[in-house]
Amino acid sequence: MxxxxxxxxxxxxxxxxxxxxxxxxxxxxxxxxxxxxxxxxxxxxxxxxxxxxxxxxxxxxxxxxxSMTINKSQSQTLKVAGLHLDMPCFSHGQLYVAGSRVSKAKNLHVYAEGKKSLNIIYKSILQ
Structure with missing residues (x-):
């Protein structure tokens, strides 16, 4: 490159x-x-x-x-995005970053096995 x-x-x-x-x-x-x-x-x-x-x-x-990784999508603004979450996110805030790339919720399409995915949260911060 x-x-x-x-x-x-x-x-x-x-x-x-x-x-x-x-x-x-x-x-x-x-x-x-x-x-x-x-x-x-x-x-x-x-x-x-x-x-x-x-x-x-x-x-x-x-x-x-x-396609692009969630990390590579940071600071990008996309008209339409699809998230393929066959495995859970592995880092704090990663799901938020992926979901916040589009300006309208109707333009975000998510695939997750069983229609659920884990979001990594540092529980100690919330207490």
Missing amino acids: RNLDAPRLCSGTRLRVTELRRHIVKATILTGEAKGDNVLIPRIPIIPNNLPFNFKRLQFPLKVAF
């Missing part, structure tokens, strides 16, 4: 891919100060330096995501 044009194209920037070509990706920026801008992302050479031999490969500096 590479930061191409900080702060426009850097880690955490979400894009909508509008066109895929052999050597370039056309996309629209969905978050940040450059929201709405159209960008062209070229394939770039990646040369690993932690191996005993040398090679070069061309790849797009993108990470495809159809």
Whole structure:
């Protein structure tokens, strides 16, 4: 992964891919100060330096995501979100963070086995 044009194209920037070509990706920026801008992302050479031999490969500096972790969603505002809670949250406040990413309750969709999930609470704080 590479930061191409900080702060426009850097880690955490979400894009909508509008066109895929052999050597370039056309996309629209969905978050940040450059929201709405159209960008062209070229394939770039990646040369690993932690191996005993040398090679070069061309790849797009993108990470495809159809989902994100609760921690990665912090400070994000989403129009619609779905929570897949097949396992309970493992950290204090994690369920709150996940549920508070959308501005309207009707846009939050939750899947939990048995329609329940545990929320980790420090009971000593409440006493």
